[in-house]
Amino acid sequence: MTETDQAPPPFEPVDEDWQTALAVVAHPDDMEYGAAAAVARWTAQGKTVVYVMVTSGEAGIDSLDPAECGPLREAEQIASAAVVGVDTVEFLGHQDGVLEYGLPLRADIARAVRRHRPDVVVTTNFRETYGGVFPNQADHIAAGRAALDAVRDAGNRWVFHEQLKDGLEPWNGVRMVLAAGSPEARHAVDTSDHFALGVASLKEHKAYLAGLGGEMADADEFLESFARMAGSRLGVRYASSFEVISLRG
Ligand SMILES: [Zn+2]
Numbered sequence: 001m002t003e004t005d006q007a008p009p010p011f012e013p014v015d016e017d018w019q020t021a022l023a024v025v026a027h028p029d030d031m032e033y034g035a036a037a038a039v040a041r042w043t044a045q046g047k048t049v050v051y052v053m054v055t056s057g058e059a060g061i062d063s064l065d066p067a068e069c070g071p072l073r074e075a076e077q078i079a080s081a082a083v084v085g086v087d088t089v090e091f092l093g094h095q096d097g098v099l100e101y102g103l104p105l106r107a108d109i110a111r112a113v114r115r116h117r118p119d120v121v122v123t124t125n126f127r128e129t130y131g132g133v134f135p136n137q138a139d140h141i142a143a144g145r146a147a148l149d150a151v152r153d154a155g156n157r158w159v160f161h162e163q164l165k166d167g168l169e170p171w172n173g174v175r176m177v178l179a180a181g182s183p184e185a186r187h188a189v190d191t192s193d194h195f196a197l198g199v200a201s202l203k204e205h206k207a208y209l210a211g212l213g214g215e216m217a218d219a220d221e222f223l224e225s226f227a228r229m230a231g232s233r234l235g236v237r238y239a240s241s242f243e244v245i246s247l248r249g
Contacts (some may be wrong), residue, residue, distance in 0.1 A: 010190035011233040014242055016042070018175060020121035021049045023086075023149075024109055025148050026143035027056040028077035029205050030124050033216075034086050034226055036179035037191035037198025038240040039122075043085025044194065049122075050088040051187060054105070054143045055096035058065050061211040066096070072207055080204035084197055099139040101146050107160045109150035112165060117171045122178045123147040125243075131183030148245060165226050175248050182225075182243035188230050192237040199223055 021042065023031055030038065031051060039049050057077075058070035073092055085105070092108045099105070115120065126144025127235045129135055153159045156173035179185075191198060201217040203209070209217045216222055227238035 008092050008228065008233055009228065010188075010235065011239065011241060012186060013234065014038075014144060014178065014187045014244060015102045015176070016045065016189075019047055020116070020118045021047065021120040021121040021122050022052060022113060022116045022118035023049060024054065024112065024143065024147040025124050026054050026137075026139035027060065027096065028053055028073045028080070029202070029208055031122075031180075032080055032198070032202035032205060033124075033181070034223065034240055035122060035124070035242075036080070036201040037194045037223075037227065037238070038180075038189040039131050040084040040194035040197035040201070041087060041189060041191055049084075049086050050075070050090070050116050050118070052107070052109070053077060054092050055099060055139065057096055057208070058093050060097075062210055063211060064207070070096075072082035073205075073241060075148045076205045076208060082200045083201040083204060084194075088129060089213075097139065099142045101142040105142065105146040106150045106153055107163070109147050110153040110160050111163050111168075113154035113174065114168050114171045115153055116170070117173060119173060119175055120178060121151050121174050121176075122180065124180045125182040127183055128178060131179070144179060151177060151247065157206075176245070176249045177245040177247065178243065179243040180240060182241070184243040185230075185241035187244045188234040188239040188241045190231075190234060190236040191240050192231065195223070195227055195238040198227075198240075221224055
């Protein structure tokens with residue numbers, strides 16, 4: 001029997017005993033390719049979710065100059081977030097496409113963690129691939145790794161100490177980091193009742209999807225195939241899968 005003959009192991013449900021989440025991702029649209037339906041479920045449960053975009057996705061549309069594209073994509077992201085109950089979207093202003101893992105990025109994310117003081121940080125897959133041979137995008141790897149490290153930085157008074165003025169304090173309260181769509185995912189969130197909101201959220205990226213074309217531009221089809229696969233491993237119709245990195249022993 002080869003490895004591909006074996007059914008993938010079942011997913012465990014993601015712990016939902018928390019109140020606030022900060023989602024930190026590289027680009028507008030990153031949350032919408034899989035995680036937005038879970039966000040819709042969480043906000044419907046009364047949780048607060050804030051989005052932080054590391055870049056404004058200004059290099060994402062081939063036919064559009066970044067100076068024009070950035071503000072357009074920010075507006076699309078704000079509309080997209082509103083669909084799933086997120087009314088705070090922040091942009092850190094790093095340059096799209098050439099994002100570097102490093103201290104400036106970690107510092108900016110740590111500052112956001114210290115300001116928002118979330119229970120949970122959500123990011124996207126930061127592994128080398130999506131599970132096969134298809135390579136992950138460089139900005140996703142940089143942003144996700146930096147988010148994970150910045151969570152720890154935010155809790156240490158002596159790391160990025162210069163941020164701690166005007167009442168900003170260290171924040172040690174992040175219990176776990178959830179990386180959406182990771183090939184290392186062992187957990188998932190049942191999105192059966194919120195799948196349509198996730199699709200509607202992606203569709204708010206109108207200019208981006210129009211510029212994209214191909215299978216990823218077909219929001220329903222693309223999201224459904226992944227949600228159905230994840231759902232079958234959780235024993236529900238639709239799900240969003242997450243790698244859970246627990247920060248509590
Ligand atoms: Zn992206």
